[in-house]
Amino acid sequence: MSNQESKRTEQKPFRPFLELVKVEGKLALREPTGIAFGVGLPVILLIIFGSVPAFGKTLPGTTFTLFDVYIPILMVTVLIMIGLLGLPIPVVRDREIGWLRRISTTPMAPSRLLAAQVTINLILAAVGFVILGAGSILIFGVKIMFEIPGFVLSIVLATAAMFSLGLLIAAIAPSQGAAGGMATAFLYPLLFFAGVYVPTQVLPSSLQKISSLTPVGAAVKALNSSMSGSFPSLVPLLVMAAYTAFFSFIAVRYFRWE
Amino acid sequence: MGFLARSYASHKNYILKSAEGSVMCAQSVTELTNRKYVVTVDHLRKQYGLTVAVDDVSFSIAEGEIFGIIGPNGAGKTTTVECISGLRTPDSGSATVFGLSPKNDREEIRKCVGVQLQESSLPPRLKVSEAIELFASFYRNSVDSKTLLKSLGIYEKRNSQFKQLSGGQKQKLSIALALIGSPKMAILDELTTGLDPDARREVWELIERVRGNGVTIVLVTHYMDEAERLCDHVALINHGRVVALGTPAALAANEGDGVCMQFLPSGPFDDRILTSLPGVTAVEYRGNLIVVTGSGDLTTRVLYALLQVGIKVSEIQVKSSSLEDAFVRLTNTGDTKTGEVSK
Numbered sequence: 001m002s003n004q005e006s007k008r009t010e011q012k013p014f015r016p017f018l019e020l021v022k023v024e025g026k027l028a029l030r031e032p033t034g035i036a037f038g039v040g041l042p043v044i045l046l047i048i049f050g051s052v053p054a055f056g057k058t059l060p061g062t063t064f065t066l067f068d069v070y071i072p073i074l075m076v077t078v079l080i081m082i083g084l085l086g087l088p089i090p091v092v093r094d095r096e097i098g099w100l101r102r103i104s105t106t107p108m109a110p111s112r113l114l115a116a117q118v119t120i121n122l123i124l125a126a127v128g129f130v131i132l133g134a135g136s137i138l139i140f141g142v143k144i145m146f147e148i149p150g151f152v153l154s155i156v157l158a159t160a161a162m163f164s165l166g167l168l169i170a171a172i173a174p175s176q177g178a179a180g181g182m183a184t185a186f187l188y189p190l191l192f193f194a195g196v197y198v199p200t201q202v203l204p205s206s207l208q209k210i211s212s213l214t215p216v217g218a219a220v221k222a223l224n225s226s227m228s229g230s231f232p233s234l235v236p237l238l239v240m241a242a243y244t245a246f247f248s249f250i251a252v253r254y255f256r257w258e
Numbered sequence: 259m260g261f262l263a264r265s266y267a268s269h270k271n272y273i274l275k276s277a278e279g280s281v282m283c284a285q286s287v288t289e290l291t292n293r294k295y296v297v298t299v300d301h302l303r304k305q306y307g308l309t310v311a312v313d314d315v316s317f318s319i320a321e322g323e324i325f326g327i328i329g330p331n332g333a334g335k336t337t338t339v340e341c342i343s344g345l346r347t348p349d350s351g352s353a354t355v356f357g358l359s360p361k362n363d364r365e366e367i368r369k370c371v372g373v374q375l376q377e378s379s380l381p382p383r384l385k386v387s388e389a390i391e392l393f394a395s396f397y398r399n400s401v402d403s404k405t406l407l408k409s410l411g412i413y414e415k416r417n418s419q420f421k422q423l424s425g426g427q428k429q430k431l432s433i434a435l436a437l438i439g440s441p442k443m444a445i446l447d448e449l450t451t452g453l454d455p456d457a458r459r460e461v462w463e464l465i466e467r468v469r470g471n472g473v474t475i476v477l478v479t480h481y482m483d484e485a486e487r488l489c490d491h492v493a494l495i496n497h498g499r500v501v502a503l504g505t506p507a508a509l510a511a512n513e514g515d516g517v518c519m520q521f522l523p524s525g526p527f528d529d530r531i532l533t534s535l536p537g538v539t540a541v542e543y544r545g546n547l548i549v550v551t552g553s554g555d556l557t558t559r560v561l562y563a564l565l566q567v568g569i570k571v572s573e574i575q576v577k578s579s580s581l582e583d584a585f586v587r588l589t590n591t592g593d594t595k596t597g598e599v600s601k
Contacts, residue, residue, distance in 0.1 A: 023384065031383055097380070097381070098377060101378055102380070106397070
């Protein structure tokens, strides 16, 4: 369209990607399933648990309260919700309606759309963590003794494990309905093994062992250690790393762009 | 390959020439005109499992023309353009786009080819202005989005979400997205499907304006009136093969039911004057009127032949067959033997 007014923009390689993140971010705000479940639900649970007097009592034989026990569990809940809903549902939708394919006809690589979704959900997870952490410390007066390197490592591995699970669902679910079904199938076992219903500490030892071999149980364990002043033991870290590798391998192997 | 050649003479000229022989000869004669081909498709073949989507497709598209790919549903039209745009890799044969290979130079081709896909939708809550600005950011030279949306008549809808748009508005937005990057070529698949007659006309006018700016247009359609109205050349694809190639008028004249001419002669004459003419298939009497059917440039020849024997004619009516007639005839025979138009 040579005689129409042409806008010559200097090509900064990152600008289109940022534009994509901005647009997909706006879409996430307009259809806030991921936000409601990923941040809303854990925050509501935090407020409820923080307001129940029984949760504030020091547990017999320990120095911590039930509320303290729940903080890493709620952090992992953020990751479960984002991994099962926030990340895969929009990716599957974009593929199902042909938006991924439409993008792939432009100079923008469709993999960038995936990267944009990961970016948005990382931001969402970070917001969830900050609200949970700041809320419990500032409002409910919880004392957290961060073992910084261990905490960072735990949170990174936990995020990697749940995000790769999200990408796995996005890879193999043929439709939004199927992705929703898979998410529901994973949701209850993961919430259970993370200790949302009852903290894993009160489970029989056989179930505790199974829990510690799930990505979410391992995440809670590692976060628990690193938030009470000690570097987490190697096993939960390795469990999370192994799940990340396994989920990512399948996701990459089976991901379809259309 | 005679059938790859193109005539750039006007449609009328083209028919006159083709009357001398087959379409192929006419094309060879006018091949002399130097036009630059921007797309060359050579013996393209693509199979999905056991289904052969494209069997053997070859054609060339000249710079600045509107090239139509027509054919029934499932003929292989979409797969063909997907191979051109680099969305699919052909099993064999090749395509060249602006001298580039869609297989190896996908990125370069994407910068200069805009694509509007069939059955491709946008996220339901995405706003028109967001979609257009997003796509504009993907290209180095984007056209002004306001001008583009205005020319498509959807500027006032810029703050609406995709799901709130009517079918026609969605289609127009999709076209806008194919044109925002000021492409050298635009591939438009099922351009006006689902549009009401007014909207179709508007879109057609837009396409003609875009072509007027030098953009080559590849149109995939199963609407023959659309191809007849817009296309300089069409390739008719059936069962994965090109069954006819040429200008819409030539296809209609040569492959349709031909031309039907009716007139009142000034006096009696011998039938054989007409039946012996090349291209005449039947001469009938309807009262005082004579009806001649045939193909090619029937009118000129009939009038000339009658003039030679001193017969004058009046009340002439000529009805030439449409592209649709040709389409129906060519796709119903199941004849997929060659990519050549033969008589």
